[in-house]
Amino acid sequence: MMADVGDEDLLQTGQDRTGFFYALVTLIGKAVSAVAVGVTYIGLGLIGFDSNLGTQNSSLALTGLTFLFIGVPIIVSLIGTALLLCYLIDFNRTIKL
Numbered sequence: 001m002m003a004d005v006g007d008e009d010l011l012q013t014g015q016d017r018t019g020f021f022y023a024l025v026t027l028i029g030k031a032v033s034a035v036a037v038g039v040t041y042i043g044l045g046l047i048g049f050d051s052n053l054g055t056q057n058s059s060l061a062l063t064g065l066t067f068l069f070i071g072v073p074i075i076v077s078l079i080g081t082a083l084l085l086c087y088l089i090d091f092n093r094t095i096k097l
Contacts, residue, residue, distance in 0.1 A: 004089045043068050 002025060006018030047064030049057055057065075 001087065001089075008089060040068055 002021055003018065006016070006021050009021070010016050010018070044065065047061050047068075049061040049065050055062075
């Protein structure tokens with residue numbers, strides 16, 4: 001997909017910035033990974049999860065832990081899937097170019 005975006009940009013601007021786009025995707029991926037760790041720790045603190053207690057945490061804290069590690073990734077994946085459905089570059093479009 002990134003190669004398609006690079007080709008589209010090359011056709012529109014006349015400049016080959018494919019390397020820039022790959023670097024941008026890598027940067028965003030690393031930034032999102034770092035933010036995910038921070039958000040998880042903040043979320044665990046907000047629900048009162050204490051790693052030292054293990055299974056002795058409250059049921060609310062254990063349910064919150066489950067949601068943070070299962071529910072949130074599912075929701076984010078569904079949002080990503082919805083965004084991919086809006087991807088404009090397909091076979092029919094490339095034929096028209």
